[in-house]
Amino acid sequence: MTSKEYSPEQREELFETLKDRFEKNMNRHMGLDWVKVQAQLEANTDKLWSLHEMEVTGGEPDVVGYDKTTAEFIFYDCSAESPKGRRSVCYDREALESRKKHKPENSVLDMAADMGIELLTEEQYRELQKLGEFDLKTSSWVQTPDNIRKFGGAIFCDRRYDTVFMYHNGADSYYAARGFRGSLRV
Structure with missing residues (x-):
């Protein structure tokens, strides 16, 4: 992606990557549900570009928490080594x-x-x-x-x-x- 907009296919590929990582690493986000995470992502598509950038630079972003005060999911780079x-x-x-x-x-x-x-x-x-x-x-x-x-x-x-x-x-x-x-x- 060279701009902050991208195709539905690219968005689906990012969702698949994030969902797969989420399901393989449940210890990082106990009690959280991927369906709610994806709904939040779909409601905030402006954040998808940043997640994509985290991914393509090797960060392997994953959900690590939920802030009840702001109603936001928190993603960190979770790659084994520094991206x-x-x-x-x-x-x-x-x-x-x-x-x-x-x-x-x-x-x-x-x-x-x-x-x-x-x-x-x-x-x-x-x-x-x-x-x-x-x-x-x-x-x-x-x-x-x-x-x-x-x-x-x-x-x-x-x-x-x-x-x-x-x-x-x-x-x-x-x-x-x-x-x-x-x-x-x-």
Whole structure:
């Protein structure tokens, strides 16, 4: 899809992919019903493009919760490793522009905004890790507090030794094994 509109066939293919993933991973969304999720998606077709972008960049989005206050289903990237199509990027535009040599093609915050998704917070990342084991070989940037970012840093997380770790790095750094995970509310 090159635009935010696509055919009924593409929409059905996305629904099939999401439904199959939903049914194979019921531990991620106990007590939720796919029929209600699909109805919500059909009522909010503007969100389908973002889910598609999550999918094609390797995020394998899945429902991880329901917010009763806002009546929204919450999707997170649930790929085993940080999404392949979102790696080798520095943290934000400021970090990207500060690099003198070997600039990455994009930044995490710009990509997330272009996709219409939010970068996971450290807390959301830790919640995701309760649903499975993610980032055993990779790491994922997470939202960085202003007090860290103002000094040029950014934070990322991974899972090693059956423990979830949070680390820091220069916001302008980028690695082939570090991407980012996003969330979307529908």
